[in-house]
Amino acid sequence: MLTATRTSKVPFQKTGQMKDTLNMEESIINPTDTMQIVEFPHDGVKAYFTTANTTEENMHDVFDRVSAEMAERGAKIAFQYLFGGRQFYPQAVSAIKQLDWPLTLLHGDACSGSTITGTQFIALSGTDLHPVMDGDRKVGNWYDTEDARYCLLGDIRADDLTLGREEQARAVFEKMENLLKQADMVFTDIARTWIYLNNLLEWYDEFNVVRTQFFKERGTFEKMVPASTGIGAGSAAGEEMVCALWAVKPKHDGVKVFAVPSPLQCPALDYKSSFARAVEIDQPGSRLLTISGTASIEPGGKTVHLDDCEKQIGLTMEVVHEILKSRGMDWGDTSRAIAYFKNFDEAHLLAEYCTKNNLPELPVAISHADVCRHDLLFEIELDAVKAN
DSSP, rough: OOOEEEEEEEEESSSSSSOOOOOOOOOOOOOTEEEEEEEEEEEEEEEEEEEEETTTTTHHHHHOOOHHHHHTTEEEEEEEEEEGGGGGGGHHHSSSSSSSSOOEEEEEEOOOOOOEEEEEEEEEEOOOOOEETTTTEEEEEEEEOEEEEEEEEEEEEOTTTOOOOOHHHHHHHHHHHHHHTTTOOOGGGGEEEEETTHHHHHHHHHHHHHHHHHHHHHGGGSSSOOEEEEEEEEEETSSSSSEEEEEEEEEETTTTTEEETEEEHHHHHTTTTTOOOOEEEEETTTEEEEEEOOSSBBBOOOSSSSHHHOOOOOOOHHHHHHHHTTOOOOGGGGEEEEEEESSGGHHHHHHHHHHHOOOOOOEEEEEOOOOSSTOOOOOEEEEEEEEO
């Protein structure tokens, strides 16, 4: 039987063994000495979503503690995000005793790059992870359950960084398709993408043309458009585009993968941006809802609350909450989230909003980055999991 989702807040201790404690009544933003682990059992497999604040000074300690926690659970790390300056990539790699998963470092367009702000991990137990290789670089894994095949890939980028922006974007989509072949999957099996564009605000419209054309060629619009996040950020390699994806290939009709609309917003397709507001994976015993990057956009598709980050946060969180409620979920079902701020000094406004509105403590990583419009100051993506 599937047990309920379990959220643990793990203190970072100077010495001795770490112990799990349950505490969901504090600020949305984790104290610097804790990490949150959300355990999600599904179909004989356990997924662990870990969110931790980290800095360049305590990076080694944080990574060691995450590794120890996952080893104690018999879980293998499959994916990692690190938010901060690209110059910290060598230090991050050296902080991991044996890097056996894709590490995607995101240096936001709006970020000076002088700090590290947080990290997220996804780990799995109860199944074999099969590597997906880009040459000699491991970019992810695929794994099987009784109900479906899953593939989680990250740090996907073009091979030739001398190509122009649109050419690199096309090359990345082609690479996504080719990498999925290693898992016997196709492009239209993709349920979720994360797309990071260097200097996004200079060429987001041109990128959308490339994406839409590729989707047309692959029949994506006839099947399901993935949920997606589009953020202004580069990785350690300095490419124009880096991305991650999550693909699902059901093994029987009891697994449903479908787009979920936003009750308070129009479809993004209405303004020529090819992504779904959210996607749900409904399988026997459990459901996972992945909500795209969401911002202060009104039903007609226009940005609202210009130059007011506090009000943009308020509307954005209302939009996300309505999507959750439409699927019988609530804030307490959150497994991971990333909040993106154009002005990092305004990050405290999210914690204040959550305190004022009595939200539980959420596993949120904070990133300093541009959102997909000049006038958007805040965006949040969020995943939620629930037992049927």
